[in-house]
Amino acid sequence: MTAALVLPAMLFLILCFVAPLLALFKLSVTAEQGWQWAYGQILGSSVYLRVFWNTLVIAFVVTVLSVILAYPTAYLLTLLKGWKLALAIYGVLFPLWISVLIRTFAWILLLEKNGPVNRLLVGSGLTESPIQFLFNNTGVLIGMVHVLLPYAILPIFANMLRIDGRLLLASDGLAASPWMTFRRIYLPLSMPGISAGAVFVFLLSLGFFITPALLGGINNLTVAMLIELLVNERLIWSQAAAASVLLLAAVGAFLAVTTRFVRLGAVLEAR
């Protein structure tokens, strides 16, 4: 009975998810020039290695920026009550419902050369000429932080709710300064939320495609853009497969290390 319930979904996943991934792996090691050829082409090329490096740097910066923006926002959520809390929660969840494509397109509208942001900057005299936000890493960072920020806010908020307020009162009563209470009590207790949020944002950043592809430039390729390029433009399937396997391996290694310290289940529940 139990088997009959679970089996259809599992068969579906094995056939439509595991099998294609295995086929992709096989493709990466069966190039005519030998099994290691595709990997050699990628790992031996400074151009390709720079793409991997660029992806790591972007993922890292996006993670740091997201946590910095998320922490005070999550704290604000713990202070709010009633309709204000409901409004703020919807403010965090609403972007998650909206297509990544729309969110990215909105940034193109706002950040383009004659867009409202640049008109405001030039009009107020802050800059002499419009700033080039799009088709470089600046645009990619703005767009990705915007898309991934809720994934940092939610686990930090869920974690802060579980902090026992009496501990803060006790610290206060023992004559610790507010800064001391924050640094010695509140911050360490909110660390699980911070690390869960950071892991999730970093993980999603590594394989991000739509936002970098639309806001980034051809000189700032990410691994996801490289894979698409190899499949659709260059038609070198074995290298695309090898790049995919390497990206997957990076994600797997990152998860293997971090899940020793962070309970990812907490993140999923927070969603």
Added chain:
Amino acid sequence: MRTRWAAHIFGSAVLAFLMLPILAVVPASFNHQTFIRLPPETWSLRWYGRFFADREWLTSLWTSFEVAVISTLLSVALGTAAAIGLARLGGRLRALLTGLVLAPMIVPVIVTAVALYYLGRYWGLTGTVLGLSIAHVLTCLPFVVLNVGVSLRALDPNWLRAAEGLGASPARVFFTVTLPTILPGLFGGAAFSFISSFDEVTMSIFLAGITAKTLPVKMWETVRLEFTPVLSVASTLLIVLTIATFAAFRVAGRRT
């Protein structure tokens, strides 16, 4: 006290940063000119007219609808059964199978997309509604299993035993005890499935070909070619549809 003020100012700014940019597409869709200017100098419905007169845009909207319905039905059927089954399993096997269900959330979508595109060409799934629906089930299934799984915790095993003891058949137990309990989770999972299928871009641009373009695929192709106000019309319609879907599923969930 000072930190509270700082949190209010900074946090509100971040919340505005999250919300407002998305809404920029709405005024942009009421532009009159042929290029997008924000805020518009003259307002009109011109580009809505253009959208609804264009066969390609309408076809893509219909394809999106077909794919979303099929993948939601598939995900709810497979996912609900799996969630009930998983709750009965214990230990290692349960952890392993749950991991398999959640894996598509962890594996970068671009990798899944390329893998499906590669094998889908042999299986004749590229450029078909069925191929897109199968791909979307991968992203929808975790939502259903997680949502139904959470609402299953509210199900007291004693109720099932009582129903069985009173002579109800397994099917009767399911429809009179289990289903009503998990219905809120089921509706929640269905709403997320429908929306995430309607919004899905990455896998769709690989699998759509020229015969099964969904609305996001059409938008993706257009935005790479030209910067037309029709794009903000499509975006606005998609936002309205998203909100309407969530509202509809919420009302349906409450009624039951």
